[in-house]
Amino acid sequence: MDLKSNYPFWLVKNGLLHSYPTLESDLTCEVVVIGGGITGALVAYHLVEAGIDTVVVDKRDIGWGSTSASTALLQYEIDTPLYELIEQVGADHAVRSYKACLAAISKLETLAQKLDEPCEFVRKKSLYLASRATDVKDLQQEFAVRKKYGIQLDWLDEQAIQSMFSFSRPAALLSYDAAQMDAYRFTHGVLQKAIRAGLRVFDRTEVLKFTQQENGVRLLTTHDCHIQARKIVFATGYESLPYLKHKVAKLISTYALVSEPLDALPGWYEQCLIWESARPYTYLRTTADGRAMIGGEDEDFRDPTRRDRLLERKAKKLQQKFSEFFPQIPLEVAFTWAGTFGETKDGLAYIDKTDDFPHAYFALGFGGNGITYSIIAAEIIRDAVLGQANPDSELFRFKR
Secondary structure, three states: OOOEEOOOHHHHHHOOOOOOOOOOOOEEEEEEEEOOOHHHHHHHHHHHHOOOOEEEEOOOOOOOOHHHHOOOEEEOOOOOOHHHHHHHHOHHHHHHHHHHHHHHHHHHHHHHHHOOOOOOOEEEEEEEEOOOHHHHHHHHHHHHHHHHOOOOEEEEEHHHHHHHOOOOOOEEEEEEEEEEOOHHHHHHHHHHHHHHOOOEEEOOOOEEEEEEEOOEEEEEEHHHEEEEEEEEEEOOHHHHHHHOOOOOOEEEEEEEEEEOOOOOOOOOHHHOEEEEOOOOOOEEEEOOOOOEEEEEEEEEOOOHHHHHHOHHHHHHHHHHHHHHHOOOOOOOEEEEEEEEEEEOOOOOOEEEEEOOEEEEEEEEOOOOOHHHHHHHHHHHHHHHHHOOOOOOHHHHOOOO
């Protein structure tokens, strides 16, 4: 299935960064990771770093799935506000989940600094807007609970917002712990570093069949090749769902556009990340070369044809919304694209094993901050393979 439509900005900007071979002979490894996007890259990197013989296979070119369509806003907030998540899963579980995502941003930054591939990782502030006056009460509750549990943020009233931005909203939360990057370049950088440590990566290699065995799993791939592994990791996003008996996510189509480079960005305080309380929400960021990016207009996914057919109309709506936010910024659209992602009932990822696949792990970082979930998944799965306990693993189990 197509995970995206049109050509996302990152693919056009970066091109084919590195070439990887297609698997053309049988091989054996300890762990095989299915999926060469940012999740698979991070999982494989952490496994190899721990001395585990690992192989990555992807049926597409590396990073050409959902990763290439990601707008890569790195936030600790998940799509479910903290106060609501506390009601759903309890205070300890909810707060630990938020703080795990907060810590993940620093871990991504540390790793980005180690890579030879420049991935434009930049620390940013994040603005969460009350879309309507009726949302202010909810934002006040969210502000209070985050402050209670030691998360740094500021409350902005309407006057403060007007003094910092070219638009007005009744209230907002300004968070200090956020970032942005080029997820496509980051993925290649992580894989290249892992390859130097012994990782084997094969793209345009589709897994056609799985055979579960007593001590592992045997995979049949294109070119009639076999992979024998002790463990398998599914890092294929919502394409993993057919291998699960229970429905764990709802599929959503989302749309995005990026502008031509801009000389200035008046009315955009520190070019911070922006998102809003309305659901579905609009989200905005900038790029290293001075472009503006806006995404949203989400709707339930039906099929790729319908999703792609709506792209032009959705892009016009996004362009109009951008003008409402920043009337002084002349937006000339450079690229538009659409993608599909999964949304869970509580906004949390699923990182776990199932009884159906005793030798398999699933790294399903659904939601608006799948990249932070990816590095959490990498640590949890690495520790599981090593037989070590991980305190975060209970937060993201299927049975929670």
